[in-house]
Amino acid sequence: MGQPALCSIVSTDSPLPATAPWIVLKFGGTSVSTAARWATIRALAHGRRAEGARVLVVVSALSGITDLLKAASQEDDVGARLVIAEQIEARHVELAHCLELPQSAQWRTHMDALRHIVQMETAPADLIPWQASVMAHGELLSSAMGADWLHAAWLDARSVLRASDQPNQSERMQRFSALLETQPDPRAAVELAGLGEILITQGFIARDVHGGTVLLGRGGSDTSAAHFGALLRAARVEIWTDVAGMFSANPRLVPDARLLRRLDYEEAQEIATTGAKVLHARCLAPLRGPRVPLWIKDTERPQLAGTEIGAEAVEASPSIKALSMRKGITLVSMESIGMWQQVGFLADVFAQFKRHGLSVDLIGSAETNVTVSLDSSENLLDSDALATLAADLAQVCRVKVIAPCAAITLVGRGMRGMLHRLQALLAELGGQRVHLISQSSNNLNLTFVTDESAADALLGRMHDLLLQSGALRADDGSIFGPSWRALYAAPMADTGSPWWRAQRVSLLRSAEQGTPKYVYHLPTIRERASALRGMSAVDRWYYALKANSHSAVLRELARAGFGLECVSPGELAEASAVAPETPRLFTPNFAPRDDYAAAFDAGALVCVDSLFPLQKWGDLLAGREIGLRVDLGVGVGHHEKVRTGGSGSKFGLPLADLPAFLAGARRIGARITLLHAHLGSGVLDAAHWAGVYVQLASLAEHVGTLRALDVGGGLGLPQREGEWPLDLAALDAALWDVKRAYPQFELWMEPGRYLVAEAGVLLARVTQVKDKDAYHYLGIDAGMHSLLRPALYGAHHRMVNLSRIDAAADSLYQVVGPICESGDVLGTDRRMPAGEEGDVILIEHAGAYGAVMASEYNRRGLPAQEILE
Ligand code: LLP
Numbered sequence: 001m002g003q004p005a006l007c008s009i010v011s012t013d014s015p016l017p018a019t020a021p022w023i024v025l026k027f028g029g030t031s032v033s034t035a036a037r038w039a040t041i042r043a044l045a046h047g048r049r050a051e052g053a054r055v056l057v058v059v060s061a062l063s064g065i066t067d068l069l070k071a072a073s074q075e076d077d078v079g080a081r082l083v084i085a086e087q088i089e090a091r092h093v094e095l096a097h098c099l100e101l102p103q104s105a106q107w108r109t110h111m112d113a114l115r116h117i118v119q120m121e122t123a124p125a126d127l128i129p130w131q132a133s134v135m136a137h138g139e140l141l142s143s144a145m146g147a148d149w150l151h152a153a154w155l156d157a158r159s160v161l162r163a164s165d166q167p168n169q170s171e172r173m174q175r176f177s178a179l180l181e182t183q184p185d186p187r188a189a190v191e192l193a194g195l196g197e198i199l200i201t202q203g204f205i206a207r208d209v210h211g212g213t214v215l216l217g218r219g220g221s222d223t224s225a226a227h228f229g230a231l232l233r234a235a236r237v238e239i240w241t242d243v244a245g246m247f248s249a250n251p252r253l254v255p256d257a258r259l260l261r262r263l264d265y266e267e268a269q270e271i272a273t274t275g276a277k278v279l280h281a282r283c284l285a286p287l288r289g290p291r292v293p294l295w296i297k298d299t300e301r302p303q304l305a306g307t308e309i310g311a312e313a314v315e316a317s318p319s320i321k322a323l324s325m326r327k328g329i330t331l332v333s334m335e336s337i338g339m340w341q342q343v344g345f346l347a348d349v350f351a352q353f354k355r356h357g358l359s360v361d362l363i364g365s366a367e368t369n370v371t372v373s374l375d376s377s378e379n380l381l382d383s384d385a386l387a388t389l390a391a392d393l394a395q396v397c398r399v400k401v402i403a404p405c406a407a408i409t410l411v412g413r414g415m416r417g418m419l420h421r422l423q424a425l426l427a428e429l430g431g432q433r434v435h436l437i438s439q440s441s442n443n444l445n446l447t448f449v450t451d452e453s454a455a456d457a458l459l460g461r462m463h464d465l466l467l468q469s470g471a472l473r474a475d476d477g478s479i480f481g482p483s484w485r486a487l488y489a490a491p492m493a494d495t496g497s498p499w500w501r502a503q504r505v506s507l508l509r510s511a512e513q514g515t516p517k518y519v520y521h522l523p524t525i526r527e528r529a530s531a532l533r534g535m536s537a538v539d540r541w542y543y544a545l546k547a548n549s550h551s552a553v554l555r556e557l558a559r560a561g562f563g564l565e566c567v568s569p570g571e572l573a574e575a576s577a578v579a580p581e582t583p584r585l586f587t588p589n590f591a592p593r594d595d596y597a598a599a600f601d602a603g604a605l606v607c608v609d610s611l612f613p614l615q616k617w618g619d620l621l622a623g624r625e626i627g628l629r630v631d632l633g634v635g636v637g638h639h640e641k642v643r644t645g646g647s648g649s650k651f652g653l654p655l656a657d658l659p660a661f662l663a664g665a666r667r668i669g670a671r672i673t674l675l676h677a678h679l680g681s682g683v684l685d686a687a688h689w690a691g692v693y694v695q696l697a698s699l700a701e702h703v704g705t706l707r708a709l710d711v712g713g714g715l716g717l718p719q720r721e722g723e724w725p726l727d728l729a730a731l732d733a734a735l736w737d738v739k740r741a742y743p744q745f746e747l748w749m750e751p752g753r754y755l756v757a758e759a760g761v762l763l764a765r766v767t768q769v770k771d772k773d774a775y776h777y778l779g780i781d782a783g784m785h786s787l788l789r790p791a792l793y794g795a796h797h798r799m800v801n802l803s804r805i806d807a808a809a810d811s812l813y814q815v816v817g818p819i820c821e822s823g824d825v826l827g828t829d830r831r832m833p834a835g836e837e838g839d840v841i842l843i844e845h846a847g848a849y850g851a852v853m854a855s856e857y858n859r860r861g862l863p864a865q866e867i868l869e
Pocket residue numbers: 544546547565587642644678680681682712713714715750751752753754789793848849
C-alpha cells in the first residue's frame with residue numbers, strides 16, 4: 001500500500017490543476033471538541049493541500065451534542081427544548097471563543113434554524129422527519145464553525161449524498177439509519193472541485209429520495225467519509241480519531257494488544273463486524289470498488305503510525321490478526337427430536353426469525369439441534385421480542401434461550417491453515433463454558449460463544465496465548481506495530497542500545513574463529529546484579545545457576561553477593577569449585593537419595609518437595625535443617641512447559657499434604673527453616689511475587705520454625721516488540737507491602753534468566769539460502785542443538801545479520817539450523833537483509849538457558865563459549 005502517489009504534482013500554493021487528487025479527512029466528535037484539536041485539523045488539512053491534493057474535511061458534531069439534540073427531539077416541552085438549544089449554543093460559543101473566531105453569518109443561520117425548529121409543534125405523522133432534522137444540526141454547526149477556522153468552502157453533505165430507497169425498512173430505520181446510494185455521480189467530483197481546494201462538510205447526514213434529511217446511524221460519519229472518498233476516487237480517506245488505529249484486541253481490555261499496521265479490506269471488515277469499534281463496518285464497502293485506501297490515525301498524536309487498509313494483502317505468512325469481542329449476544333437453541341431431516345424444518349424455523357425482524361448471525365447445527373446467535377447491535381432485542389419469538393418457535397421445536405453471552409472471534413486470512421497453532425488456546429477454552437463454535441465460510445474467522453461474565457478476562461488470556469504460540473505473529477513488523485501499552489502507557493524506561501552494538505567489530509572477528517559460539521558480556525551481568533541488589537525488600541539473593549553455569553558467570557555473581565541455587569550434584573560441584581564460601585541452596589525435583597546426601601555433605605540448605613524423602617529416607621533427614629517447596633496450585637510463565645505449579649506440574653508439595661509433612665518432620669526431628677515456592681519462568685507482572693509471598697507468609701504460621709520465605713525466581717524480560725519490562729521499583733514496593741506485615745521472616749529470591757539472558761548472544765554463520773514455495777530459508781550453523789528454546793517453547797529470540805547491520809531488512813526469512821528435524825527452526829518470518837553464505841547472524845538474549853541446554857545431537861558438537869570482561 002504505502003503513500004499514494006501525489007508526487008506528480010509539484011507542492012505549491014498556486015492553484016491546483018483539475019487532475020489534482022482528493023484526500024478526505026474525517027474527524028470524529030472528540031477530534032472537533034477542543035481548540036488544540038482544531039489546530040491539528042488545520043495543520044493536517046493545509047499540509048495535505050501543500051502536498052498537492054484537494055482536501056475534503058468531514059466532521060462529526062462536537063462530542064455530546066448529538067445526545068443533547070436527541071434529548072431535545074424526544075422532549076415534549078418546548079421550553080425544555082429551548083434550554084437544550086441554549087446549552088448547545090453555549091458549547092459552540094465557548095469553543096469559538098477559544099479559537100478566537102467571530103460568529104459568522106453561516107454559523108448563526110444554522111443556530112437560528114435550530115432554535116426555530118425546536119419551537120415547532122409537530123403533528124405525529126411528521127415526528128420522525130422533524131427529529132431527524134433536529135439531530136442533523138450537530139454536524140451543521142460544527143462544520144460551519146470549521147469552515148471559518150479553516151477558511152474552507154462549506155458544503156452541505158445533503159446536496160451530494162443520497163440515501164437509497166429501502167421499501168422493506170421501517171420509516172424509523174430509513175430516517176435514522178439510512179443506507180447510502182453506492183453509485184457515485186461522476187459529475188460530483190468536478191462540481192466539488194469548482195467549490196474550492198479545501199472543503200468542509202458534515203458526516204452523519206444525507207438526503208432521501210424526496211430531499212428530506214436522513215441520518216446514517218452509528219458510525220455514520222465514517223460512512224459519509226467513505227462515500228465521499230469513493231465518489232471523488234480519492235487518493236485516500238483518513239479517519240482521525242482518539243486512538244492510533246485498529247488493534248489486535250480491544251486495548252482497553254488487553255493493553256498488550258498490537259497496533260495493526262496494514263490490513264486488506266476483507267480482514268478490516270471482518271474485525272469491524274466482529275466487534276472493533278474504531279471503524280464502522282459499513283464504511284469499507286464503498287471503498288473496495290474504486291480501491292481507495294483508508295487510514296486510521298490518532299488526532300491527539302498525529303505522529304504515530306496508524307492502520308492502513310487497502311486492496312493489497314501484505315506478503316506475509318498466515319497470522320491471526322485480531323481477537324474481537326461482541327457482548328450482548330443471545331443464543332437461541334432449538335431442539336427438534338426427529339424433525340431434523342424433514343424437508344422444510346430449517347425454513348420454518350428461520351421464517352419465524354424473519355417474521356420477528358431478527359437477523360441471525362452465527363449458526364451451529366446437529367442432528368436434532370440448531371443453535372443460532374442474535375447480535376444485540378444488529379437487532380432491537382428486548383425481553384418481549386424474545387418471548388414472542390420463543391413462543392412462536394415453540395410450535396415447531398423445543399426452545400432454550402441462553403443469555404447474556406459474548407462472541408469472541410479470531411480473525412485472520414486463511415484461518416483453517418492456522419489451526420495447528422491454536423493448541424494452547426483450545427486447551428484454555430476447554431476449561432470454559434463454550435456454547436457454540438462457528439467458522440466462517442470465507443475462512444476469515446473462528447468464533448467462540450461463551451458466558452458474557454467470563455469474557456473480559458478470557459480475552460486477555462487468549463491474546464497472550466496467541467502471542468506465545470506464534471499464532472499472532474507480532475514479530476512481523478510489516479503487519480503488527482507496537483502494543484497499546486507501549487504507545488500510550490507511561491513511557492518505557494530507556495534501556496539503551498544493546499551492549500553488542502559497541503562490540504560489533506570484535507564479535508565479527510571472534511566469529512571468524514568458529515561458530516556457533518556463545519559470547520557473554522560480564523559488565524551487563526554486573527549491571528543486572530546491581531539492579532536486583534537495589535531492591536531493599538529482598539534479604540538474600542540466590543542465582544539459579546541452571547540458567548548459565550559458566551564458571552566466569554558464577555564467579556561474577558558470587559562476587560556480587562549472590563548465593564547459588566543448584567539442582568544437581570554437578571551444579572553443586574561447580575558452585576563449590578568456583579565459589580567455595582558462597583551459600584548454596586539445593587532445590588532438586590525427583591532426584592535420587594544420593595543427590596540429597598551429597599548436598600548435605602556439601603553444606604547446602606536442602607529443599608524437599610514431597611512426602612517421599614521424609615517417609616523413606618528418615619535417617620538421612622533426621623535432625624537436619626531443611627527447606628520445603630510447596631505447590632500453591634497455579635503455575636505462571638512464558639510457556640506451559642515452564643509453569644511449575646498446579647495439578648499438571650510435578651513440582652512442589654501439594655498443600656493438602658502439608659499437615660502430614662509437618663507431622664513427619666516433627667517425628668524425625670527435621671527443622672523446616674525455609675518455605676519455598678517457584679511458580680514458573682518468564683513472568684513480567686511485578687505483582688506476581690508479592691502474591692506468592694503473602695501466601696507463603698500465611699502458611700508460615702502452621703510451620704512454626706521458619707526463618708525465611710523464598711518466593712522463587714522467574715523474573716522475565718520482554719521478548720517481543722511491545723512487551724513491557726518488569727518494573728523492579730514496583731516489584732520492590734509490592735514486596736515491602738507484605739514484608740511490613742511479616743517482618744519476622746527473611747525474604748529470599750532466586751532468579752536465573754534476569755541476571756544473564758541479555759548478557760549472552762549466540763553467533764552463527766549463514767550456511768545456505770533457499771527459496772521453497774512461498775518461503776525463503778536462511779540456513780545457519782546454529783540449530784536446535786545449540787539453542788533449544790525456539791524448538792521447545794516457541795521462544796522468540798531477536799536476531800540480526802551482524803555482517804549487514806545497516807542494510808535494509810527487506811527479506812522475510814525462516815531462519816533454520818542444520819539438524820535433521822523439521823522443528824529445527826530458530827526464527828520464523830524474520831525481516832532481515834538478504835543474507836549470503838558466511839554472514840554472521842547474532843541471536844539475542846541467549847545468555848540464559850542457551851549453552852546449558854545445548855546437546856551434541858547429530859554429533860554436531862557443543863557450541864563454544866567466550867567471555868567478554
Ligand atoms: N528457582 C527454581 C526452583 C527454578 O526451577 C527455576 C527455573 C528458577 C528458580 C529460575 O527461574 P528463572 O528466573 O531463570 O526464570 N528453560 C526454560 C526455563 C526453565 C526454568 C526452570 N526453573 C527457558 O529457557 O525459558
